[in-house]
Amino acid sequence: RKGGFAHFMLKEIFEQSDVFQQSFRLAFSHLETSALLRHAHGISVIACGTSYNASLLFRYFVEKECGTPVRVDLASEYRYLSTPEDEVVIAVSQSGETADTLSALKKAAASGCPTIAITNVQGSSITRAADRTIYTGAGPEISVAATKSYMAQVAAFVGLLAGMTCSETSFVECSVGQAIEESLLTDVSEAVSLCVPASTIFYVGRGIFYPVALEGALKMKEISYIHAEGYAAGEIKHGPFALLSEMTPAVAVCLPGDGYHSMLGNLREMKARGTPLIGIGYGDDIDLQDVTDVCIPIPKGDEYAQVAAVTVIMQRIAYYTALALGRDIDKPRNLAKSVTVE
Ligand code: M6R
Numbered sequence: 001r002k003g004g005f006a007h008f009m010l011k012e013i014f015e016q017s018d019v020f021q022q023s024f025r026l027a028f029s030h031l032e033t034s035a036l037l038r039h040a041h042g043i044s045v046i047a048c049g050t051s052y053n054a055s056l057l058f059r060y061f062v063e064k065e066c067g068t069p070v071r072v073d074l075a076s077e078y079r080y081l082s083t084p085e086d087e088v089v090i091a092v093s094q095s096g097e098t099a100d101t102l103s104a105l106k107k108a109a110a111s112g113c114p115t116i117a118i119t120n121v122q123g124s125s126i127t128r129a130a131d132r133t134i135y136t137g138a139g140p141e142i143s144v145a146a147t148k149s150y151m152a153q154v155a156a157f158v159g160l161l162a163g164m165t166c167s168e169t170s171f172v173e174c175s176v177g178q179a180i181e182e183s184l185l186t187d188v189s190e191a192v193s194l195c196v197p198a199s200t201i202f203y204v205g206r207g208i209f210y211p212v213a214l215e216g217a218l219k220m221k222e223i224s225y226i227h228a229e230g231y232a233a234g235e236i237k238h239g240p241f242a243l244l245s246e247m248t249p250a251v252a253v254c255l256p257g258d259g260y261h262s263m264l265g266n267l268r269e270m271k272a273r274g275t276p277l278i279g280i281g282y283g284d285d286i287d288l289q290d291v292t293d294v295c296i297p298i299p300k301g302d303e304y305a306q307v308a309a310v311t312v313i314m315q316r317i318a319y320y321t322a323l324a325l326g327r328d329i330d331k332p333r334n335l336a337k338s339v340t341v342e
Contacts, residue, residue, distance in 0.1 A: 043090065194249045278295075
């Protein structure tokens with residue numbers, strides 16, 4: 001059932017191009033839901049773990065493309081926060097059974113908010129608590145570490161956004177698919193060599209790559225058991241600087257666009273404090289190559305393709321680091337695929 005792969009996680013990483021396409025189309029077909037979101041005063045998204053990290057990306061995409069304010073909350077914290085009834089609430093959960101997400105969704109529904117579930121599992125509990133459901137097309141995910149279900153959630157958000165902005169869609173599917181396929185073959189071995197002996201690994205990015213960094217760090221810590229932290233690059237100097245050393249490599253996303261020069265500045269500051277730097281950027285970026293110890297190229301493309309490519313690279317760095325350390329990759333210690341207690 002692993003289709004020749006050593007672990008389900010690796011198999012699921014390799015399925016992501018198809019999963020993106022499938023999930024994007026499914027979400028895009030929900031034009032009524034996109035219209036509801038387009039006319040909303042505000043959108044609130046609730047989720048846990050990897051699903052939360054995918055939801056953070058939606059905030060950046062929507063606020064840039066539509067200007068609609070998007071609030072993203074950890075489902076476990078939602079009960080302590082206000083629930084404005086003019087917000088459309090989206091609950092995101094691969095399993096559809098996460099207790100915190102389910103109770104946050106019920107709270108939103110009880111406050112009179114229109115509710116939408118995004119889930120991968122047909123008939124799961126959150127589908128029964130929400131007004132409407134968008135299924136992702138990831139298929140069953142066996143590995144505890146969420147990989148293709150994250151990509152499916154990102155695709156669902158991009159599909160909804162395309163509906164909200166009435167955008168042309170064929171280009172998105174094609175560019176993201178190619179970016180994923182290429183990134184599955186990119187050599188990440190030098191990056192893995194820097195990560196294996198680390199005591200802590202920082203993941204840093206700006207803008208849309210901040211949530212991607214959070215997800216990269218989550219993948220690394222849960223399957224390799226190396227402490228990893230995702231940070232907005234601008235925040236590193238507000239505390240984490242004290243931790244930087246030769247034993248704390250950083251995986252840094254640095255791509256042309258908003259914040260590029262600030263990011264390079266952040267990397268130089270980290271380098272000056274001894275941090276081994278793994279850059280993820282464009283292969284012809286000489287400035288990035290100059291400041292980093294290892295530079296992993298991603299194909300050129302739009303923001304969605306960049307997000308997908310960086311995600312795949314980070315998943316593979318985590319996978320091969322855990323493999324080198326002999327971890328139980330598909331069933332990491334102390335973790336369950338579905339968390340049904342609050
Ligand atoms: O099923 P859900 O998406 O609601 O699960 C939420 C988290 O438990 C989950 O995303 C978790 O963080 C991942 N399995 C980690 O890879």
